[in-house]
Amino acid sequence: MQAQRKIGEVILDLRNISLAFGGVKALTDISFDVREHEIRAIIGPNGAGKSSMLNVINGVYRPQQGEIVYRGQHRKDMNTYAAAKSGIARTFQNIALFKGMSVLDNIMTGRNLKIQTNFLLQALYWGPAQREELAHRRKVEEIIDFLEIQHIRKTPVSRLPYGLQKRVELGRALAAEPEILLLDEPMAGMNVEEKQDMCRFILDVNDQFGTTIVLIEHDMGVVMDISDRVVVLDYGRKIGDGTPEEVRSNQDVINAYLGVAH
Numbered sequence: 001m002q003a004q005r006k007i008g009e010v011i012l013d014l015r016n017i018s019l020a021f022g023g024v025k026a027l028t029d030i031s032f033d034v035r036e037h038e039i040r041a042i043i044g045p046n047g048a049g050k051s052s053m054l055n056v057i058n059g060v061y062r063p064q065q066g067e068i069v070y071r072g073q074h075r076k077d078m079n080t081y082a083a084a085k086s087g088i089a090r091t092f093q094n095i096a097l098f099k100g101m102s103v104l105d106n107i108m109t110g111r112n113l114k115i116q117t118n119f120l121l122q123a124l125y126w127g128p129a130q131r132e133e134l135a136h137r138r139k140v141e142e143i144i145d146f147l148e149i150q151h152i153r154k155t156p157v158s159r160l161p162y163g164l165q166k167r168v169e170l171g172r173a174l175a176a177e178p179e180i181l182l183l184d185e186p187m188a189g190m191n192v193e194e195k196q197d198m199c200r201f202i203l204d205v206n207d208q209f210g211t212t213i214v215l216i217e218h219d220m221g222v223v224m225d226i227s228d229r230v231v232v233l234d235y236g237r238k239i240g241d242g243t244p245e246e247v248r249s250n251q252d253v254i255n256a257y258l259g260v261a262h
Contacts, residue, residue, distance in 0.1 A: 007228060008036030011212065012057070012180060017066035019052055019236075026052040027063070030238045032231045034180065039206055039213045041223045043247075044233035045256070050216045051093060053233070054182050057214070058083040058090050084113055089178035091169045093185045093216075099158040103168050106157055107143055110175025111136040143171045147201060163194035170201065174209075181205065183215040187222060195219065199226055224248065232256075 012034040019027040027049045034040045042050045055061040057068070062077040070078070070086065078088075089110075097106050144153050147167050157165055166186060173181055186202065187195045203226055205211050217223050223230060224244040232240035232253050240246075240253040247253055 007038045010034065011036045011071055012214075013069040014053075014057070015067050015069065017053070017056055017063045017068075019049075019056060019061055019063045025236050027056070027233075027236045029065075030233070030236075031066075032238065032241055034212060034214055035228075036212055037206065037210055038228040039202070039215065039226055041227040041230045042214065042216050042233065043218070043220070043223055043230060047235070048233040049236040050233055051184055052236075054090065054184055054214070054216065057180075058088050058182055084176065087177075087179035088182065089173040089176045089180070090182040091166075091173050091184060091186060093188065095162075095165050095169055097157045097165060097169055097172070100156060102154050102156055103149060103160070103171075104137075104140060104144065104153045106168055107140045107171045107175050108136065110172040111140065113176060140171075140175055143174050146174075146204070147171050163190050163197070166190065166194075166198065167201070170198075170205075174205065174211075178211060180212045180214060183213060183217075185216050185218065187217060187219055195222065202226060 010033045014033070015031050017027055017030045018025070030049075030053065042053060044050055052061060056063050057078065059078040059080040059082065066076075068075045068078055070088075098109065101109075141153075144150055147170065149164065149167060149171070152160060152164060157168060160168065170183075170186065183202070187198050190198065199222060202213060202215070206213050215227075227244055229242060230240070230244055230247045231238060232247060232250070234256040239256055240250040242250070
């Protein structure tokens with residue numbers, strides 16, 4: 001499946017990013033890029049700065065040094081609204097869904113930035129607002145079909161097992177039709193079967209939708225199987241960057257993270 005994709009030019013370039021909280025350095029002078037249509041993994045031990053890097057990319061954190069170049073636009077930082085509006089969507093390490101709402105309604109919230117009609121028309125549910133909501137619902141139903149969760153579309157999220165909640169969160173991110181999808185440990189806490197399903201959906205999103213994916217994942221088997229390139233962090237510094245094969249044979253990475261047995 002990966003061989004059929006055409007990886008394009010660099011669309012996201014992180015240059016000399018440094019981030020600190022008081023005296024604690026989370027990221028130190030980190031640079032790497034992301035190419036269009038690729039699956040780019042970020043790995044490293046706990047506390048390496050992986051989630052902090054995703055938070056820099058989508059504007060949750062603002063780095064003290066460095067710049068972000070996204071589609072040719074140079075920015076010292078990215079705010080969350082600008083990131084979402086420009087096509088960057090995100091899932092979280094800890095599931096952040098509306099637990100009392102149904103699967104369908106949770107995924108519908110991912111369409112918020114796509115809404116064009118004004119608040120009054122939406123409140124009256126009249127004319128253009130009605131037509132627009134129906135169009136958004138059709139899109140959401142397509143995502144539900146794609147993720148094979150038709151049978152739970154009306155079920156409150158709180159009643160779902162963990163693996164399905166993760167799939168719903170992926171669906172909400174896809175509802176925004178992102179160009180870049182940031183996945184923070186999408187397979188954490190899953191059993192083997194759930195991981196296999198999530199891997200398949202990630203590959204299909206990348207292959208069928210052409211979505212660029214940046215993911216954090218601790219399962220090295222998953223990372224090496226589905227990633228095009230891998231960047232390795234350790235204590236907030238970059239210690240490796242390249243193809244899975246190059247990273248696997250990098251002695252610094254072996255010493256810091258993978259271990260001699262790998």
